[in-house]
Amino acid sequence: MEDRLLDISAQGLRLTQQRNQPSSDEPTLPAPAALRAAETTLPVPGTSSYLAGCAQEDTVRHIVEDIIPALNGQGLSSRYFGFVTGGVLPIAEWADNVVSRMDQNVQVHLPGQTISTTVEHVALEMTAGLLRLGDGAWMGRTFTTGATASNVLGLACGREHVLNRRLGGEDTVGELGVLAACLKAGVSEIQVLTSGAHSSLSKAASVVGLGRGSVKELRRSADKPWELDLGALEAALRKPGVASLIAVSAGEVNSGGFALKDVAEWGKVRELADKYGAWIHVDGAFGVFARALDEREAYKTLRERVEGLTLADSITVDGHKLLNVPYDCGMFFTRSPAIMQSVFTNPNAAYLSAGAPSSIPSPLNIGLENSRRFRALPAYAVLHSEGRTGFATLLSNMVQLARNVASFVRDSEHYLLLPEGEASVDDDIFMTVLFRAKDAALNQVLVDKINQTRQLYVSGTSWAGEKAVRLAVSNWKVDAEKDFKVVASILTAVAEGREFSIDNV
Numbered sequence: 001m002e003d004r005l006l007d008i009s010a011q012g013l014r015l016t017q018q019r020n021q022p023s024s025d026e027p028t029l030p031a032p033a034a035l036r037a038a039e040t041t042l043p044v045p046g047t048s049s050y051l052a053g054c055a056q057e058d059t060v061r062h063i064v065e066d067i068i069p070a071l072n073g074q075g076l077s078s079r080y081f082g083f084v085t086g087g088v089l090p091i092a093e094w095a096d097n098v099v100s101r102m103d104q105n106v107q108v109h110l111p112g113q114t115i116s117t118t119v120e121h122v123a124l125e126m127t128a129g130l131l132r133l134g135d136g137a138w139m140g141r142t143f144t145t146g147a148t149a150s151n152v153l154g155l156a157c158g159r160e161h162v163l164n165r166r167l168g169g170e171d172t173v174g175e176l177g178v179l180a181a182c183l184k185a186g187v188s189e190i191q192v193l194t195s196g197a198h199s200s201l202s203k204a205a206s207v208v209g210l211g212r213g214s215v216k217e218l219r220r221s222a223d224k225p226w227e228l229d230l231g232a233l234e235a236a237l238r239k240p241g242v243a244s245l246i247a248v249s250a251g252e253v254n255s256g257g258f259a260l261k262d263v264a265e266w267g268k269v270r271e272l273a274d275k276y277g278a279w280i281h282v283d284g285a286f287g288v289f290a291r292a293l294d295e296r297e298a299y300k301t302l303r304e305r306v307e308g309l310t311l312a313d314s315i316t317v318d319g320h321k322l323l324n325v326p327y328d329c330g331m332f333f334t335r336s337p338a339i340m341q342s343v344f345t346n347p348n349a350a351y352l353s354a355g356a357p358s359s360i361p362s363p364l365n366i367g368l369e370n371s372r373r374f375r376a377l378p379a380y381a382v383l384h385s386e387g388r389t390g391f392a393t394l395l396s397n398m399v400q401l402a403r404n405v406a407s408f409v410r411d412s413e414h415y416l417l418l419p420e421g422e423a424s425v426d427d428d429i430f431m432t433v434l435f436r437a438k439d440a441a442l443n444q445v446l447v448d449k450i451n452q453t454r455q456l457y458v459s460g461t462s463w464a465g466e467k468a469v470r471l472a473v474s475n476w477k478v479d480a481e482k483d484f485k486v487v488a489s490i491l492t493a494v495a496e497g498r499e500f501s502i503d504n505v
């Protein structure tokens with residue numbers, strides 16, 4: 001049977017074409033009518049066709065003609081700047097289809113039967129290499145479903161570490177549970193000390209039994225809420241009977257700001273963590289990729305912000321954002337595979353054992369899931385095909401667009417770049433641009449007005465008590481010149497109350 005998916009020359013040609021023609025004018029959002037129409041085609045219980053089955057072709061037609069027109073353009077458009085979504089590199093999409101075709105269950109390391117766990121291991125090593133984390137240093141590592149899952153792992157490992165060392169012997173949180181471990185260790189509270197934390201950190205705190213209330217924001221100032229107040233940090237760590245995790249934001253999701261300024265501050269946090277037996281987790285979902293930028297002067301400040309990141313105990317990396325692989329993909333790194341095993345080991349399951357001892361642990365004993373998708377393959381494909389330089393070029397392109405937009409906003413009579421007076425466009429801007437309209441009435445409806453053009457999509461947020469717009473560049477497809485022109489025309493048209501047409505750009 002002909003297998004187009006695995007035809008090397010046909011795929012090679014197709015992928016090259018797609019890779020070389022990135023930027024596109026696909027709408028960022030479907031027409032409201034398409035959404036309403038799609039809804040009417042969905043099966044309804046009680047009707048004669050419900051769960052009656054049909055020809056596969058009819059299902060394909062239904063999905064192509066009814067459902068796809070009602071999906072948003074976050075994958076196809078180069079101007080979907082909502083949230084931080086990333087896009088999908090053609091090679092990653094292809095590899096993802098291979099994953100579905102081959103349907104490997106990457107849970108037990110069975111090197112005599114499948115190479116999948118070894119590929120996952122190598123992909124993690126390559127990710128660490130891309131991010132310059134240091135060779136062979138982060139041997140506790142796994143692919144997750146995304147940054148939220150990686151934050152769950154980070155807090156679980158941190159909780160395990162800070163209590164196990166207080167228990168001082170054979171006992172672990174993994175065996176005793178948090179409550180018994182705290183009682184036995186004489187710990188009355190576990191706190192997560194942070195600044196500018198992503199909402200998923202609180203969710204993770206709830207999941208691992210610390211509670212959302214354990215997350216404490218220690219902001220250095222109201223103007224720069226993402227910066228960690230090191231004095232307040234030490235005061236909180238000093239509290240008797242309290243065990244602490246420190247969660248460093250790199251970077252903050254609205255402003256893109258980094259909790260720590262430079263390697264000296266990272267060093268200080270490490271010193272405090274060692275002194276008080278705390279665990280340092282970094283949420284680097286997108287910000288950690290500043291470590292993959294090239295050496296040029298324009299990125300010096302960004303590189304400085306994350307230079308000390310390797311002093312942490314664990315790191316969250318998102319795959320489906322800046323690495324531009326499909327959902328769901330994230331990575332988690334820590335130095336110690338033992339701490340992961342202490343949390344995630346499946347005990348007494350002889351049928352799940354790997355056989356011969358190996359330096360590659362079975363994924364099921366170091367992460368959340370047992371059965372899991374071969375989600376490492378799309379990431380592996382991107383790292384293999386783009387390499388360090390190719391990926392740095394893609395990132396630069398995104399940074400350039402974000403900086404072009406930020407300069408435009410800064411110089412505009414209609415808009416105000418946020419945080420006010422803070423960011424230097426040429427040094428600090430990475431992927432996100434935060435701004436608002438100077439005109440209060442326009443600012444109230446700004447996000448809707450922009451998104452109604454269907455040629456640009458941005459997220460609304462709130463900054464310093466006022467509505468604000470966040471534009472996040474994370475798709476490999478962006479064209480720093482062409483897409484900038486469209487963004488600038490849309491922002492100008494919206495400010496001047498004119499209709500926007502893509503044909504006039």
Ligand SMILES: *Cc1c(COP(=O)(O)O)cnc(C)c1O
Pocket residue numbers: 084145146147148149198200250251252253283284285286318330
């Ligand atoms: C996106 C994001 C998350 C959540 O990641 P998911 O992949 O959506 O689970 C966590 N932290 C930061 C800083 C993020 O940007």
